Amino acid sequence: MRLFGIETEYGITREDQDLVDPVVESMELVRAHLTASFERCWDYGGEDPHEDARGFRVSGLQQDKEEDEFAKVDAHRPFSFHEMKSDLVLPNGARFYNDHTHPEYSTPECRTLLALLAHDRAGERIVQRAAERRNHALGGSHLQLYKNNTDFHGHSYGCHDNYLVSRSIPFPSLTAGLLPFLVSRQVIAGAGKVGVEGQESGFVPGQYQLSQRADFMETDLSVDTMHNRPILNTRDEPHAVREKYRRLHLIIGDANMCEYSTALKVGTTQLVLELIARSAAPVLELEHPVTAGKQLSRDQSLKATVRLKDGSTITGLDIQEQYYLAAQKHLAGLDQETDWILQEWAITLRLLTGDRRQLVGRIDWVTKLWLLETFMQEERIGWDDPWLASLDLEYHNVNPDRGLFLGLEAEGKAWRMTSEQDVESALVVGPADTRAGIRGLCIRRFPDQIKTMQWERIQFSGGLLPRTLEMGDLFEPQAVQACAQIFESAASPMDALNTWNREKESR
């Protein structure tokens, strides 16, 4: 069963201020989405970032010294925790809130790549429309948002891809099967970056990288996400019935502008998970995965090799090809979407070694590199020119009047997999075949009767007893649609819950 979603932390700035307060700006941005005052709704009961999938619990998470200083200041702000978070659940089943001083849009859970792409694009539109309202209130186009992962000063923020995985797969199998794939995934899904950075160590211009995030990966496995960042995050927060499921929470990925890159990133990862479930993933052990990730990111020729534990060496493209061949062998013909992923994965790997220009508008790092090289030629500037980092940043601006990628796309030169109709629909309703659709439906039908919400449950107010719709194991599409029909036609949430509970017992 496939279920995935993407969380994107957006960069936020005010161009009319020298010192921007990201806490206030992120909070105000999220609230600009509302037509009424904010009231708390999100239930944090299902969130525990201290649980580690390796079977233990940590007492605390690491953050850098600078963040410690910020946290002291935040503690004295005139806002409550809930006010600062401004956590919204939207009628399309998504979550929109202020996370770690970045506005974050979490797509609803999706079962198909096309649904995910439409909801990722809907997220771009929703944050940009909130920015337009905020700018209207500010009296100018001061606020800008960036769907990227770095500020070019050593600070990174994430775009996390999440997958529902059976808990029957041992975590060490996931680790072994995923690490080489994730280290090399940037070859097909990197967003491209000008310069080299390190956490707390500044920025060095002059080099183009495949990935925005490779510089910030510091260890193979860790439960941390803000410091000592891992290739494979071990946070065990399933947002589903714990005994049956895991949520694989990947923080290594870049925020993609190209729909095609997003589809390949998530689609190939899903196939690798299915290979691991069948014990059919390639057996490759990198000697130093973190170093390998940085080496591959800094080599746009794609000829750099990294060392395996057996002493041999391999390129990033060859790692990807081994995974592709295993997926082709074991998963071809599974369904239409699987075949599409396999086909495009093969085409991309072939073009990366051939006519790479054909990937402009499809793969972000290739697209950005093409734009920058064209500009450098025209302006007669070199890789050490600071203008290039600014152009890199502007590639990710979600303002359609300014963003370089959106400019390319507006000319019809980037591959679209979604139609405007898909995106318009994703702005207002969640996927019909996942619990996110029910979440959105309840927001639309019963907004005044919801006490709290989170990914796996909705608690309704009224009556003497708490009434809760549990969705921790509601993944089978027919069951989702049966539940949705009940909530669509019931006169009240209580009636719907009673009917749904009876139906569940009879199933």
Next chain:
Amino acid sequence: MMNYISIPERREGPGNPMPKAPSPSDEGGGPKRPETGSPDKDNLLKRMRKVDPKQAERYRQRTGE
């Protein structure tokens, strides 16, 4: 509770609020090739030249996840 009325992108859905999820074969699904193979450099270069060379230098964020 939150009020979700009167902003266009948050309007109530049509009769069936849980429409069929699109599949790659539906209208609108599947990749669409650009109409020509080569992007138009002139318009993009114009847009790129408008970017302030110092923009990235001023851009500061706090660490996220």
